[in-house]
Every structure is written in structure tokens, then in C-alpha cells.
Amino acid sequence: MPELPEVECVRRSLAALEGASIVSVEVARPEFVSAETRPDRLRPMIGAIVDRIDRHGKELALIERGPRRLRIRLGMTGRLLLRPLSEAKGRPWIPHEHVRWRVETDDGRAWILSSVDPRRFGDLKVFTSESAFDADRARLGPDALSIDARTLRRRLATTRRAIKATLLDQSVLAGVGNIYADEALFAARVHPRWPADAIDRGGVVRLGIALRRLLRRAIEDGGSTIRDYRNGRGESGAAQLWHQVYGRAGSPCRRCRSELLRDCVAQRTTVWCPHCQQVIHTDVERRHQSR
DNA sequence: CGGTACGCCTGAAGGC
DNA sequence: TGCCTTCAGGCGTACC
Numbered sequence: 001m002p003e004l005p006e007v008e009c010v011r012r013s014l015a016a017l018e019g020a021s022i023v024s025v026e027v028a029r030p031e032f033v034s035a036e037t038r039p040d041r042l043r044p045m046i047g048a049i050v051d052r053i054d055r056h057g058k059e060l061a062l063i064e065r066g067p068r069r070l071r072i073r074l075g076m077t078g079r080l081l082l083r084p085l086s087e088a089k090g091r092p093w094i095p096h097e098h099v100r101w102r103v104e105t106d107d108g109r110a111w112i113l114s115s116v117d118p119r120r121f122g123d124l125k126v127f128t129s130e131s132a133f134d135a136d137r138a139r140l141g142p143d144a145l146s147i148d149a150r151t152l153r154r155r156l157a158t159t160r161r162a163i164k165a166t167l168l169d170q171s172v173l174a175g176v177g178n179i180y181a182d183e184a185l186f187a188a189r190v191h192p193r194w195p196a197d198a199i200d201r202g203g204v205v206r207l208g209i210a211l212r213r214l215l216r217r218a219i220e221d222g223g224s225t226i227r228d229y230r231n232g233r234g235e236s237g238a239a240q241l242w243h244q245v246y247g248r249a250g251s252p253c254r255r256c257r258s259e260l261l262r263d264c265v266a267q268r269t270t271v272w273c274p275h276c277q278q279v280i281h282t283d284v285e286r287r288h289q290s291r
Numbered sequence: 292c293g294g295t296a297c298g299c300c301t302g303a304a305g306g307c
Numbered sequence: 308t309g310c311c312t313t314c315a316g317g318c319g320t321a322c323c
Contacts, residue, residue, distance in 0.1 A: 177317070227316080
């Protein structure tokens with residue numbers, strides 16, 4: 001479900017939790033979750049006072065005023081819902097068959113943060129030391145929202161993989177998923193199969209500008225709601241209204257009217273404009289096309 | 292080691 | 308109507 005803009009919108013919608021103290025962390029069906037999300041692994045978060053909610057790439061983290069951190073990943077269909085405890089009275093679990101876990105905070109700032117996640121690809125993980133949390137974070141590359149051209153160029157220069165696969169690799173750049181990868185490549189006029197290390201300087205600059213611009217604009221518009229994305233208040237986004245290529249295979253390019261193509265790149269459906277994003281003449285691409 | 296294929300889950304949508 | 312197939316915003320793991 002969520003990529004960087006959607007996760008950032010969820011983060012902002014959880015600001016009311018700042019200053020609240022965690023009273024309980026419960027899991028609806030422990031047999032449904034991974035080892036790290038089991039109740040005994042989450043219990044150490046009890047007593048933490050929330051300093052802030054942090055985001056890096058597509059990951060959220062509840063940061064306490066101390067060393068403990070609760071990492072929250074939403075997966076494909078994960079949705080968070082924050083509501084006052086008073087609303088939840090008598091209904092400890094929100095009435096939804098796919099509710100997975102909930103965090104309750106104290107009487108001073110009494111909130112219930114719940115997760116609904118039909119496909120169960122999301123998870124929770126507690127870190128009891130800052131160093132362990134930082135080590136986990138080190139899996140991820142720099143956050144895509146603030147990537148600069150220089151860093152992007154250095155990162156892309158390390159691999160011959162297709163640029164689309166490289167953008168989706170969270171260890172290279174954190175936060176880009178299938179929607180914004182296709183949108184950024186279209187905006188930068190770069191073909192999705194172009195080897196990452198073979199993009200010229202102008203292309204990398206365009207890509208950096210496109211990423212920052214698209215992600216920021218998507219955040220302003222509340223994220224992309226394709227099917228079920230909502231922020232912590234249950235509100236949907238509007239960024240899907242201006243998508244240029246995602247979900248538009250077979251339709252005319254909004255720039256040149258060519259028919260948008262669709263193929264599988266990096267095991268993900270990829271849509272691009274064969275006219276605006278050609279720039280492919282390498283042997284690598286000829287081999288792809290002859291298959 | 293770098294890169295690719297697959298599996299994990301459920302639900303919506305489309306074909307017949 | 309209903310059954311079947313395909314596909315979906317992510318990511319860890321096995322394997323080449």
C-alpha cells in the first residue's frame with residue numbers, strides 16, 4: 001500500500017501521540033504475526049513516553065524519551081487508525097476482521113493506535129537500545145525525500161541493474177515504491193530498463209529533481225489512494241489524480257499521445273512512454289528486446 | 292557477492 | 308450467480 005508520501009502522511013496524522021505514555025501493546029492473533037511482532041517481544045515498550053514519530057523511507061518509528069524504539073512497517077495493505085480512547089470504550093478492538101495490533105496510551109493523553117492489515121505483510125519490532133535501532137536503520141539508503149543530485153549519482157553509479165530495479169532497492173534509496181518509481185522515471189524521461197550506472201549526468205539530475213518534486217507534491221495532496229490507503233484519521237489522498245503513467249498502460253501519454261507500454265521490470269508491473277522515455281541504444285537493451 | 296525468482300497473504304476485478 | 312484466474316502500493320529468503 002504505502003510508499004514514502006503515504007507513510008509521511010500517516011506519520012503527520014499521528015502527531016497527537018507525542019507526550020503520551022504507552023500503557024499496553026496487544027496483538028489480536030499472535031499466531032498470525034512474525035516472531036518479532038509477538039506480544040512478549042512488544043511488552044518492553046510499555047511505560048515509554050512518546051517523544052515523536054519518525055519516518056525513514058517507508059518505515060515509521062515511535063521514538064521514546066529514552067533508548068526504546070518501536071519500528072512500524074505497513075507492508076502492502078497496512079493501515080493505522082488513531083482515535084481517542086473515549087471513542088473506543090466498550091469496543092476495545094475496532095470492528096474490523098483484519099485488525100492486527102493496538103497500542104493504548106494513558107489517561108492524560110488517552111489514545112488507541114490500531115493496525116488493520118488484511119495481507120499481513122506489515123510488522124512491528126521493538127528495539128531496546130539506540131545502537132540496535134541505528135544498526136537496523138543502516139539497511140536503508142538515504143531518504144528519497146531529501147536526496148541530492150550528488151548522492152543520487154554516487155548511489156546509482158554502483159550498479160548495472162535496471163534503473164527501475166535500483167530505485168525500488170531500499171538499500172540504495174529509501175522510500176520509492178512501484179508508483180513513484182514509474183512516475184519519476186517518466187518525469188525525468190528515463191527508460192525503466194536503462195542501466196543505473198549508464199544514465200548520463202543530465203538524466204540523474206532530472207531524476208533527482210523529479211523524485212523530490214513528486215514526493216513533496218504527493219505529500220501535500222495527502223498521498224495516493226489507489227484502493228485502500230488512508231491516513232491515521234481515516235482520510236484518503238488525492239495524488240492518484242495526477243499520475244502520468246502508473247495504472248495507465250494502453251492509454252495515451254499525456255505529453256506526446258503515444259500509447260503507454262506495460263511490461264514486467266524487476267518483477268513489478270512497469271508502465272512507460274516509448275517515445276518520451278526511449279534513450280535506449282545499448283547492447284543490454286537489445287538483449288532484453290530480443291527475448 | 293550481485294542479482295533474480297519466489298513466497299508470504301487476502302480481496303477485488305474480470306473472463307467465462 | 309458463481310467459479311476461476313490474475314493482479315495488487317512490500318520485502319525477506321533461497322538460489323544461481
